[in-house]
Amino acid sequence: MRYEGVIYRPPSEFDSLVIQATIGCPHNRCSFCNMYSDRKFKIRPVADIINDLDMAQLRFGENVEKIFFSDGNTILMKTKNLLTLLRHCYKLFPNLKRVTMYGSAQYINLKTLEEFLKLKKAGLSRIHCGMESGDDNVLKLMNKGFTQDEMLKAATLIKKSNIELSLYYIVGLGGYDLSNQHAVNSGKLISKINPDFIRLRTLIPFKNTPLYKLYTKNKFRLLNPHDALKETKLFVESLDNIDSYFLSDHTSNYCNVNGKFPEDKDKILKELDNKLSLDISSFRSPNAGTL
Numbered sequence: 001m002r003y004e005g006v007i008y009r010p011p012s013e014f015d016s017l018v019i020q021a022t023i024g025c026p027h028n029r030c031s032f033c034n035m036y037s038d039r040k041f042k043i044r045p046v047a048d049i050i051n052d053l054d055m056a057q058l059r060f061g062e063n064v065e066k067i068f069f070s071d072g073n074t075i076l077m078k079t080k081n082l083l084t085l086l087r088h089c090y091k092l093f094p095n096l097k098r099v100t101m102y103g104s105a106q107y108i109n110l111k112t113l114e115e116f117l118k119l120k121k122a123g124l125s126r127i128h129c130g131m132e133s134g135d136d137n138v139l140k141l142m143n144k145g146f147t148q149d150e151m152l153k154a155a156t157l158i159k160k161s162n163i164e165l166s167l168y169y170i171v172g173l174g175g176y177d178l179s180n181q182h183a184v185n186s187g188k189l190i191s192k193i194n195p196d197f198i199r200l201r202t203l204i205p206f207k208n209t210p211l212y213k214l215y216t217k218n219k220f221r222l223l224n225p226h227d228a229l230k231e232t233k234l235f236v237e238s239l240d241n242i243d244s245y246f247l248s249d250h251t252s253n254y255c256n257v258n259g260k261f262p263e264d265k266d267k268i269l270k271e272l273d274n275k276l277s278l279d280i281s282s283f284r285s286p287n288a289g290t291l
């Protein structure tokens, strides 16, 4: 397999074979993100990706049970090419159970339900989608490239096609000014979507990003650990009528709360209260890990 640049994958894909189908991110403009700022977006030729899959088959063969196609927004690839790749994956790896990729709302919305139904049938199992916020002001501030309504439309397409939807929420993305509306509107939007997974991340400002500049000029205030936990509580309280796994599977978070909705909602809220009873000095510094 051949890789270009740093490879990112969700922690939940730790044991997946990672194949780079696209390089970089077609959006590459989110205010908080520097993951792909060192590379120009391109879609690799299908023949090259197939070649990488063939190499992986020689090396790992029957051991491959999961494949994650990186980099950002592989869902943007033409549907016929994605279908070719998916079919090739399942032909090569007899024990393959799951194929996943990243997809943001604006790129999901370029495809029709019929296309997603075909992708599901060919074995696309899960989309990792960086919703980050369900509040239009936060989405605009972070230059996400989609609105709350567009996120709902994209999520509906994925849900209707029975592809699993893994949605990400970033605690603190609205800073102090937008914290409450970020939490409440994100909770309301997710309650309409009912994703399979809700995954928490906590904002850490990365160097060389527009957000980092705002932060260093004191135009964006990072939540302290207690306020980040309070925002998380408000977010959890706003989640209603969903049947989703709630996972705090990232080192950026101040709490490690996990569970299944609706049954674990009270347990999660209690765990957040327990965390809130700890002295603020027992948490990492809000800008620890700034890269």
Ligand code: SF4
Residues within 6 Å of the ligand: 025, 026, 027, 028, 029, 030, 033, 034, 035, 036, 072, 104, 130
């Ligand atoms: S869409 Fe994702 S990968 Fe692309 S810039 Fe935004 S956060 Fe980064």
